[in-house]
Amino acid sequence: MKKPHGTASLTPYRLWSLLPRLEPARLPDLLMFGAAIALFYGLIMVARTWLGPFTPQVEISRSAWALPAYACLSLLRITIAYVLSLLFTLAYGYIAAYNAKAERFMIPLLDVLQSIPVLSFLPGVMLAMVALFPSRQLGVELGAILLIFTGQVWNMAFSFYSSLKSIPRDMREAARIYGFSWWQRFVEVELPYAAIGLVWNSMMSVAGGWFFLMACEMFVLGSRDFRLPGLGSYLQTAASEGDTRSILWGVATMIAVIVLLDQFIWRPVIAWAEKFKVEQVESSDAPHSWVLDLMQHSRSLAQLKKKALFPLRESLMAYFARKHNATKSESVKSPRNMWIARIAGIAAIAFISYAVARVIAMLAGTTHAEAGELALGLGATFLRVNIALLLGALWTIPVGVMIGFSPRLARIAQPLAQIAASVPATALFPVVLLVLIRLGGGLGIGSIVLLLLGTQWYILFNVIAGAMAIPTDLKEACSICRITGWQRWRKLILPGIFPYLVTGLVTASGGAWNASIVAEYFHFKGQTYFTAGLGATISRASDSGDFTLLLASTMVMAAMVVTTNRLVWRRLYRLAETRFRLET
Amino acid sequence: MSDAIIQARAVEKFYTQPDGNRIEVIAPTDLDVSAGKIICLLGPSGSGKSTFLRMLTGLSTPSSGEVLWHGKPVGNEPPNVAIVFQSFALFPWLNVLQNVEAPLEARGVAPIERRKRALKTLDTVGLDGFETAYPKELSGGMKQRVGFARALVVEPEVLFMDEPFSALDVLTAETLRRELLELWLSKKMPTSAIFVVTHNIEEAVLLADRVIVLGKNPGRIRSDFEIGLAHPRDRKSGKFVEFVDYIYKIMTQPDAEPANVPGQVRPASTKPPRQKYQMLPHARTAGISGLLEILNDGGGHDDLYRLAEKLAMDVDDLLPIIESATILGFATLTEGDVQITLEGIAFAEADIQARKMLFREAALKHVAILQCIESVLKAKADHSISDEFFHDILDEHFSSDEVERQFETAMNWGRYAEIFDHDPQNARLVLSEPLVEIHPATKP
């Protein structure tokens, strides 16, 4: 009997079977396709607002429904800032590593720039950008992006520079004797060699970007009030209204974004970067990422690689090889380049002298009262930073050692701690502040808690790493010799974790000085809370547009950070390297 | 007109120290490299072998003099060379095939042709089946094969090797050496000369058609001769042993004129400029004690070559220990024979404390730097002085690496002899007071 044709035969089952078959292997492709569409839509939306007219007073919604869009906008700013940082890093690191003359001043400059608090850049950068694009939203956006950039870039640049400097001589010479073009050397030697350091520093930098988001997306400059829609401004609005529900929504969104970033970006990148490890033998527990596995199984990506990436790589390689072989003779410095370099040098010196003269003229305007405030503030913030470090060390050392000594505990605790660490302390400030005000503690003590919130993680992670690195045979030797209790701490654990502890403390100290700006000065429910401190002075100067004070306080802070680095941390580092190195 | 591929004309190399001192690493030297030969460059550690190799390849420019390839300065056009490195210098992030293809990529060879040539070379060195492996998955011997393949794939005119077998275990090194010789003798490699840097004497006699022995401080050619033995060479044959002994003799007597090469009479080479400063061989006190004990137990004297065999040690590692014993007056070395002295016997038979005393006496008598340190420390009111001071003295005479090694050896000897103590934290030397330490005298 023949089956009847027509609509009657379109049973749901048949309909289903008519649809293209969804094989598990296609799933990655579909996902990639969806991602591409979403990206395209996002680009159009962003372009429309950014190129739109200048609207300084955007109303920041406190509805939870606004959060996804806000999160995307903030993420976009961080991403652009990161891309800029990466480009800057590659250029700066490359020049500093290969040009001995430039190196001599580029590296100390990096040291100083690193110690200037991000928010001190704020007024200058913002005003410059708004002046550049007075009629478009683009100006404020670029300003915010540049600020995030200044928070991300320095450690990345330094990492790239030192990686380049430490490429083994033989590897370099192999590249030279086999006639690599600079491009081939860059993609086959230098970039791979620097990859792991760059990845870890990128992670740290982006995490730092979240920290300053709140400050960068919404601020007052003298009489002008700038607002950009984003997660940071959402949190700040919610905080200054004292709206706990919105704060929690905002924090939850931020955590979600951070976890997603971790799963979809960092984890795959770390797993992929594993192949760049310069080690003699394969390590047994290499990091894995399910996203990376998925991507490596995607057929469309494989096609893309074969059809587009390979040919592109080939033609670039061939192009630079031809160029390299055409200019075979020793690269003689052409007189034109020499002249350009000379002129650039003279221009730089002229500019620097002019800037220094102006700064001195401005600083001459500081009053006695202000100088007194600076001195007092320096003392107060110094105390706070060091108390925060001490408190941080006190709880993280025992906990970190416990986690580090127990692999089971480490498996559970480490991811949790990582998430906790990536929640920017700035987002939690309002909550902490509410509690503090209810308890009756002032911001003077409260800001220590805030500093602690921001910086304890650096110490914790390093202590865990240090404890894990103590060789098992040393631990066993201790238990055989019945060295227990305090003796065990003094003889084994403390010396073992010392180098790591120093690294953690250095990072934490830098972070704490920087965070004091947000921790000591706070807008809340229409009021301004602050306490005496260098950070508060910087914030206040920036708020009120007092450039002289801003400059003076920033210089004091930068000088302080650079001096402690030189006098204290560098010595401790050296001690750690010579006396307390566990050689295997 | 010579048929030499490379001509080095009075090449000389200085390194400028951070403090501005210029150290001469290679004294003005002439050298020709001609086709059809394996040349081995021998010399003690730090004599400038690698520096010399790098100048010949154009990797480093001589401070004066010039290197010519086929009569043209090497800087004008990069010569077609390849280097095999002791450290392999492979790119860990590229797999075996990509590593071998990389030099071809640099020459702009098209992908298909590139792959074909790389696979063929990998086949030649016995690496087929490993194309997709990463270097870290390979053993040392396999890694060095990749190094060979990467070098051979560019069909270099001269193949340079800087201690290519030093990082490998004895058996693997032997296998690779034999394979290299096979490739070379069967003309399977498109290379007209091989230049090997090594500090292993037997390796040189095994491989070389011509051996060049480099002296130290500054580096200069002490002997340059041909080895006419047929391949494969037998390590036990009389001729082989004669060559090995001859090279030992040159290398153990840094000051003497080299004797006649076995089987030929050569005019003496030009007398090298002598350096006045006493240089400490890099040996630790434990090694010196061990050597003296073994000598004493074995009847008081032994042949250098047999001694090395007995200890399963590379002669290159044994030499500094023997030199140290000689400097301290515990032993003498003549014609490759090591003879213990009376002081040496006394030392070998003493107990730990007495040994320290004997060592102290010998060190203060014979070792200039230790005498100097002692007298300076005694003269100072607080009996201590910073490391820098001695670094500065040594800087005058040695390169910075060598200064480190000299200083480390002096520290090792001086502390063992209880002449002084070293406080690394403050980087200071402090005069020891052994008497006070041993007899904690009157207590208040």
Ligand SMILES: Nc1ncnc2c1ncn2[C@@H]1O[C@H](COP(=O)(O)OP(=O)(O)OP(=O)(O)O)[C@@H](O)[C@H]1O
């Ligand atoms: N770039 C440099 N700057 C300063 N000194 C250098 C430099 N390169 C080498 N030297 C010094 O030149 C001397 C010779 O070095 P070289 O590496 O050529 O010796 P070598 O014979 O190859 O030694 P080895 O057997 O240890 O490889 C050493 O004392 C070394 O410290």
Ligand SMILES: [Mg+2]
């Ligand atoms: Mg060498």
